Amino acid sequence: MTLHREGKGSIIIAVVLFLLINFCTYKLLYPSYPIIFYFLLIVAAVVLGLVISFFRIPGRNYTDSEQAVIAPCDGKVVVIEEVQADEYFKDRRIQVSIFMSPLNVHVNRNPVSGEVVYNQYHKGKYLVAWHPKSSTENERHTNVYRVGNKEVLTKQIAGALAKRIVNYLSVGDQVKQGGEMGFIKFGSRVDLLLPLDAQVKVKIGDKAIGGITEIAHW
Incomplete structure (x- = not known):
């Protein structure tokens, strides 16, 4: 470690x-x-x-799979639902949200290998991370990765305790699955927006391990 x-x-x-x-x-x-x-x-x-x-x-052997979208962080899966995208995408997507407690590892990792095509920071509130409106009203940093003809969006979301989001990516970066996306200090959550045809492999309440747990296949 x-x-x-x-x-x-x-x-x-x-x-x-x-x-x-x-x-x-x-x-x-x-x-x-x-x-x-x-x-x-x-x-x-x-x-x-x-x-x-x-x-x-912690020392880990990270998942490396072109067919898998892996967990971007450690934590508990708290949301799996179909939503209307409110940023970058104009269609409906599957949202998977992972809540990080202060006891979790807080390194955020790239869920896929590919090109970063969108990178945007948003100022916002500090609602508790499990609040339904935290995805759209809290301070957050959004990335979109392109893998062939598919795209996946991540949101690093600040919470009541998290007061600093760090993101290491830039548009045009070619990134590797499991590499560092960023860091959120002192508890929060990360959202994934996936295509509707993605096959979700987790359920609400599951414990995700960043860089290892397969969230979905496509």
Whole structure:
């Protein structure tokens, strides 16, 4: 396991705060209240561990299949439905949404290999990620990938805790399935919009593993 480059600043800040807080609590509490000091030390260590864990990149053997659309992130499948596309596409599409909790790996990955033909950032709100309107009203970053005559759209969507979306792609990029699309800090969701003839391979409630789980075949 390695740590993602997006975590460098956050981890440094967390370590500095950890040392500062525990230095102060040691001076103030340890002589008279050592039990309280040790309790606060444990709490601070758990929080620091969660921050470091948030930016982890576990070692994985990623799926490589021209017929598969893979999960762009870790998380729980919360939406599978036919929708009218509201961006880029003008027709109806199958939407698959994956919710990421703060405990999930937060690297976002390309669901297919192909050309990036659309890349757009949208300012917006910070509704909870499972809110039905979060796909259209929250801060988000949209990409469209073209694979032959097929296209798939992804939306990185900010949530109530997620305050920063990072996207590494540009129009014209030729990307590899499982490569890094971007990163969302501190919990959110990613939507996929698929052609109606795509065969969805997951169901609501399934746990998706980014870069590995096959979301659909085409």
